[in-house]
Amino acid sequence: xxxxxxxxxxxxVPEGENLVLxxxxxxxxxxxxxxxxxxxxxxxxxxxxxxxxQREQTSGRLNASxxxxxxxxxxxxxxxxxxxSATYLCAVRADRDDKIIFGKGTRLHILP
Amino acid sequence: NxxxxxxxxxxxxxxxxxxxxRCSPMKGHxxxxxxxxxxxxxxxxxxxxxxxxxIDESGMPKERxxxxxxxxxxxxxxxxxxxxxxxxxxxxxSSLPGQGIYEQYFGPGTRLTVT
Numbered sequence: 001x002x003x004x005x006x007x008x009x010x011x012x013v014p015e016g017e018n019l020v021l022x023x024x025x026x027x028x029x030x031x032x033x034x035x036x037x038x039x040x041x042x043x044x045x046x047x048x049x050x051x052x053x054q055r056e057q058t059s060g061r062l063n064a065s066x067x068x069x070x071x072x073x074x075x076x077x078x079x080x081x082x083x084x085s086a087t088y089l090c091a092v093r094a095d096r097d098d099k100i101i102f103g104k105g106t107r108l109h110i111l112p
Numbered sequence: 113n114x115x116x117x118x119x120x121x122x123x124x125x126x127x128x129x130x131x132x133x134r135c136s137p138m139k140g141h142x143x144x145x146x147x148x149x150x151x152x153x154x155x156x157x158x159x160x161x162x163x164x165x166x167i168d169e170s171g172m173p174k175e176r177x178x179x180x181x182x183x184x185x186x187x188x189x190x191x192x193x194x195x196x197x198x199x200x201x202x203x204x205x206s207s208l209p210g211q212g213i214y215e216q217y218f219g220p221g222t223r224l225t226v227t
Contacts, residue, residue, distance in 0.1 A: 004154075034215075102155040
């Protein structure tokens with residue numbers, strides 16, 4: 001049974017710092033991995049989607065990596081800003097299955 | 113092209129009442145998924161539907177919960193005789209036809225509060 005774990009559960013860093021959020025999954029037979037952002041009381045915003053054949057994706061100040069064999073992904077945020085404060089969710093999709101399995105998220109707080 | 117729409121955005125029900133949550137998929141999308149986010153928990157898959165068919169309901173509680181996606185109109189998630197433990201955010205996602213292939217796009221969610 002696929003399980004997704006995100007560490008740390010919460011993180012506070014000063015504005016301007018680079019940071020890394022971690023995600024691990026137990027079953028390496030994934031179709032893709034996706035990072036979402038969720039603001040309090042809001043829906044999900046897809047940030048990056050990495051197909052199983054890819055090793056990383058980049059969008060602006062965000063870079064996500066995927067190591068299927070070790071069951072790990074990282075989300076790197078460069079030059080953090082207060083507007084980056086949110087909960088970041090990691091999610092995997094099994095091999096062409098239709099369920100998305102989510103981690104519990106990392107609550108990120110960027111200190112001005 | 114409007115995104116996935118859910119209504120209501122907030123719903124308050126007393127214990128024992130029924131809750132009906134609606135999801136209108138993106139234009140051209142015929143696959144709908146429902147997820148539930150309990151307080152301090154991650155999102156959990158509930159059910160996957162195509163038009164007039166339930167494909168996978170492995171995440172649905174066995175009692176009181178049902179879902180449908182009729183030929184015309186939105187998908188409905190119905191919770192009968194709600195209890196306090198049903199209080200959660202319910203998210204709908206939709207995708208293009210093609211099982212397991214296309215990205216799911218999420219709606220803004222319905223926040224259900226049971227008093």
